[in-house]
Amino acid sequence: MADEHEGVPRPSRRDLRDAAPLPDGAAAHPEGRAPAPAWLWLLLGATLISVSLAVLWGASRATPAAEPATPTAATGAVLAGSEPTPPTGPPTAVDLPTATAPPTATVAETAAARMALEGLPSTSDCSTLFADAQVVHAYGATVLDGGHWPDMPSARLLQRAVEAVGRSCGPAYADRLVDYVVGDPTTASAVVYTLQEHAGALPEVRPAPAGALTLPAFQAAGGTIRCTLTPDGVGCTIAARAFENPPGCTGQTTGPFSVALFAAEVLPCAGTIAGGTTPLAAGQSTTVGHYACTAEAVAVRCWHTVSGVEFSLAPGHYSATS
Secondary structure: OOOOOOOOOOOOHHHHHHOOOOOOOOOOOOOOOOOOOHHHHHHHHHHHHHHHHHHHHHHHHHOOOOOOOOOOHHHHHHHHOOOOOOOOOOOOOOOOOOOOOOOOOOHHHHHHHHHHHHOHHHHOOOOOHHHHHHHHHHHHHHHOEOOEOOOHHHHHHHHHHHHHHHHHHOHHHHHHHHHHHHOOOOOOHHHHHHHHHHHHOOOOOOOOOOOOEOOOEEEEHHHOEEEEEEOOEEEEEEOOOOOOOOOOOOOOOOOOEEEEEEOOEEEEOOOOOOOOOOEOOOOOEEEEOOEEEEEOOOOEEEEEOOOOOEEEEEOOEEEEEO
């Protein structure tokens, strides 16, 4: 039988002698080298772990980790999926609007306004209501504090000035000045109340009769005369007449005729005055402010209670007194 190892060189005795014996249980390495011992692998693994830890420690020392942000109420609400909670508490000084205080009169301006009011009786021409009213307005604008008089003497000064105007220009003009200022919608309320109180205390030379009504408009003499009264004046219209125009009147000489009274001034041919439809029986009187009227059988007589000036109107006559 042929040898199966025929053609394969056989090791010599020397080769066999020189070969190192293998430890018990160890197999020959395929490449002819023995494997590394286990302790060597453990040493290598420990070295790698030490190097990795050293690198990580050095990185943490070079760049410190940022502290996590503390969520605010707004961010927390957004993260939770709800609307942010508005801040509570009073707004800061930056948020508060700055209110601009209205300018106040200086001491010099207040003193000038007082002097102008005190001198009104001597500076007034007793005919220009607008100019005199401006003095009153300027006094109120500079002296009033928050719409109120700072003290009673300030209010009393206004009343004394009007009284002095009445002495220098006549009570009728003083009454007209009061009506002019009170009727102005721009007049301060404190000035209005002070003047109205004063007007009520004006001496009346011919007061309204006791028991007078307060009808602001009426008709008399069987409806042929109709009149209107206001705090500023009184006027009447007669539908038909049998007298000529008084001096100063122009236009038609027959038909309706009107007359008006403002304080001490009578104005005939004043134009149509509507009047009222409420009857004022003969002997009855009505009054509004400082004006009064009395109905007679076929006539109406009206007058200014402070000045005493009057007019009388009837189908057959017209007259006026000063």
